[in-house]
Amino acid sequence: MKAPQFHVVPIKTTAGRFFEDYSIGQVIDHAVPRTVSGGERALYHALYPARHALYSSDEFARSCGLPQSPLDDLAAFHIVFGKTVPDVSLNAIANLGYAQGRWLRPVYAGDTIRSSSEVIGLKQNSNGQSGVVYVRTRGLNQRGEVVLDYVRWVMVRKNNTDAPAPETVVPQLAPVLTPDQLVVPEGLDLTNYDFTLSGEPHRWSDYEIGETIDHVDGVTIEEAEHMIATRLWQNTAKVHFDATNRADGRRLIYGGHVISMARALSFNGLANAQMIVGLNAGAHANPCFSGDTIRAWSEVLDKAETSAPGVGAIRLRLVATNAAGAFRLKSDDGKYQPHVLLDLDYWALMPM
Template identity: 80%
Template sequence: MAKTNPGRFFEDYAVGQVIDHAVPRTVGAGERALYHALYPMRHALYSSDEFARSCGLPGSPLDDLAAFHVVFGKTVPDVSLNAVANLGYAEGRWLKPVWAGDTLRSSSEVIGLKQNSNGKTGVVYVRTRGTNQRGETVMEYVRWVMVRKNDVDAPAPETVVPDLAEVIDPTDLVIPEGLNFTGYDFTLAGEPHRFGDYEVGEVIGHVDGVTIEEAEHMIATRLWQNTAKVHFDATFRPDGQRLIYGGHVISMARALSFNGLANAQMIVGLNGGAHANPCFSGTTVKAWSEVLDKAETSAPGVGALRLRLVAVSDASVGELKDEAGKYLPQVLLDLDYWALIPV
């Protein structure tokens, strides 16, 4: 009897199905150091325990996106092992900080299915929740992924496309307990720009770029225990290239956004996102951001910016799509998120 697991194919999913993902992961202080070695991360709240304490937290938590990658990685063997591509995100919220010593696990519910017209693939929608060792939900998000069919003659399921919010209402954002920016040290943070200095519609070119290396990408996907074949197996794609994990591009772009958004400290909401074009080793990633909205919060000295973060493979700023509404070939990532910033 075969003991290996070939992964789920499109016909193996059903709406309402709940999948508890294997292998809980305990994160330690080394996780932050390795994350900062992989990406040029410099946001002060995640770099310094003392700075975090000055902002009302007990210490520096694990970077929001590092926590996301851990939770996401747990889902890959059950959701996207046989994926063609990860297509998008919605309704993501960070609900509790993740601290060194926390153990994270993930579960997903299938909330939508749609077979593609070619009959060979389909789109699977899942809502994933990451929980800690106390059973507290630390984050949740929806993603949809294109998955191969194993049996192309398997009947198409009833099409169910979930109705997802385009934007998380800022009143539904969860502010970490105790967060207080009234004594915020702008000198130590690296930039003077605060909530009132940003205008809706403003576009910020982040100037810097980083060339993606095969070795760093492989370390990252192994760190997050992401087993998707497209990232590891060079024979899996017809072009013989390993696809760079989309989360690697997200973290790289977020790190680059420090130059111009150094005080956008904490990500608390993921409104939407698309991996617009594939990324491969050797690509130089640059980034720009657009301020989409602003909101006050109930936490002292804390405001929220809704930001569009765009990763590109050239120096273009402010360009996204062509006249037909298709992403331009240089656009790698289009991410819409809420971040907390001092007022």
């Protein structure tokens, strides 16, 4: 047999979108919907030391007014996010930020999730080589209900540097969700919350704004684990999987893997910060690689009441590091310290 001749046929693979391919108001329906089951839930618990009782036990979830234990909120985020990668960040130079993220409905086993993004901002860089794209992404279930909604902006390369710069549109994004913007899942009632089964006695009123919590434990990360996780979310970014992709032969770990690891570690001290309902901001301060030992600490940034029975909201900074005792976030020049991997600002719900 001869080596096949590579025919000149219209190329079937896609190189992804470049900066000039986006326009304000453009809606991109992302591919590959995903039905989740107990399998995704078990894998989430196998990949992260996740112990929040509401996500571990159907019985506990029912005692809190939910029909069953939902898929972890971050797993829902990863699924929604993963679908956007081929359309939004395949040619991204940098993932610049998140804002206005809201979890609107829990995801349950049997639900089918898809994602859709709208371009809400464009700003070409002065070098003419790249630009910033802002998208509002929605995750939807099989009934068309929005389960998650967030804004993300990325720096994307231009392919054709002669393409004209679009009109600059930079969306006004509040740095923090106000408490009235948070959506408490229908039926949630924490008045009969079982603090023994949840693992810690601390309730909403026990936390003070400004308080910091060292989550103590560390987890050393392996290549197989982050790839298994990232594939599970059908995130296709090459840099996570292909050791030949970078000059140093290292695989960059998906930032969401660090988020989930840090959040799971935060159980130790925040066992009752059960449901994530808001993502205010997030920065992947430094890259994470296999062999890093992840640690986490949190800072209470704000607190608010909600109208749901027994349910308080707590705003937390979650910091992941790859060194013990690394409690300093930034240097005097405002840059993140080298051991900081993640700086995440989110709202969670707790029993009052």
